[in-house]
């Protein structure tokens with residue numbers, strides 16, 4: 001019902017709603033009361049104190065509530081830095097960052113609206129339950145919510161293999177505990193993000209937590225994520241373009257070598273392909289390398305997006 005309302009508004013060309021009524025019936029990870037947040041970056045620049053050049057230059061970006069967007073760009077383009085600015089971990093040198101009109105670097109409420117999984121996400125030496133529940137930001141645990149988050153994150157098989165189920169400590173250093181593989185940890189981290197959304201976060205950000213997966217598995221997981229988080233403002237970060245083509249919108253950050261450019265392309269996958277610019281050239285390059293070699297060539301910076 002919730003998803004239907006959002007799609008109907010989109011089809012009718014109505015502005016996205018920033019508050020949608022809670023669904024009637026069971027609360028689950030993907031149809032929890034969604035309060036999608038609005039994100040607005042205006043003229044944002046940031047440089048690390050130890051560096052001469054700016055990591056993020058003059059980025060202006062408005063993400064309406066409920067939109068899914070991909071941020072792409074070569075290694076070092078500033079994607080992760082931009083996400084950290086959005087989470088309020090850094091304060092911009094210039095410009096403003098607003099989540100629902102509030103500055104996440106200053107206001108705790110705005111910070112709490114952002115659920116993020118970074119490339120180097122945290123592996124807590126706690127039970128599976130705590131690892132997922134931490135995302136919901138609450139002490140009381142709703143088992144149904146946790147189950148749904150884990151299933152939606154593709155982690156049902158992780159649970160099946162644990163001797164003590166949800167109570168298993170995810171560390172071999174504890175009696176009865178066990179460590180997980182890299183891929184299994186990723187599912188747990190993704191479940192944590194979904195639990196955060198079910199717990200009320202209005203923006204969900206995945207900054208390549210899937211980098212250890214092969215290109216097909218990452219694409220499948222991002223697609224699944226877009227499906228289960230429909231109606232939530234979602235930001236996917238990747239330099240594998242095939243993984244993010246199904247986002248509502250794709251923005252390309254300029255190369256670090258051409259500093260000061262900020263966002264150089266902005267549109268749907270189809271629009272950017274028709275435009276024949278950096279995105280389409282890099283997309284075609286990655287696709288042809290993959291077809292020729294069967295290998296993921298996206299980590300090869302090669303002829304970068306130009």
Ligand SMILES: Nc1ncnc2c1ncn2[C@@H]1O[C@H](COP(=O)(O)OP(=O)(O)OP(=O)(O)O)[C@@H](O)[C@H]1O
Nearest residue numbers: 048050051055074075076077078079080081082239
């Ligand atoms: N903590 C830091 N201190 C100093 N410089 C940093 C720090 N983190 C990132 N940088 C620099 O800032 C620039 C942008 O880095 P960032 O990690 O945001 O890029 P990215 O687009 O996320 O790259 P990747 O695709 O490799 O994840 C790079 O030149 C990087 O070396």
Ligand SMILES: [Mg+2]
Nearest residue numbers: 079080081119
């Ligand atoms: Mg990064």
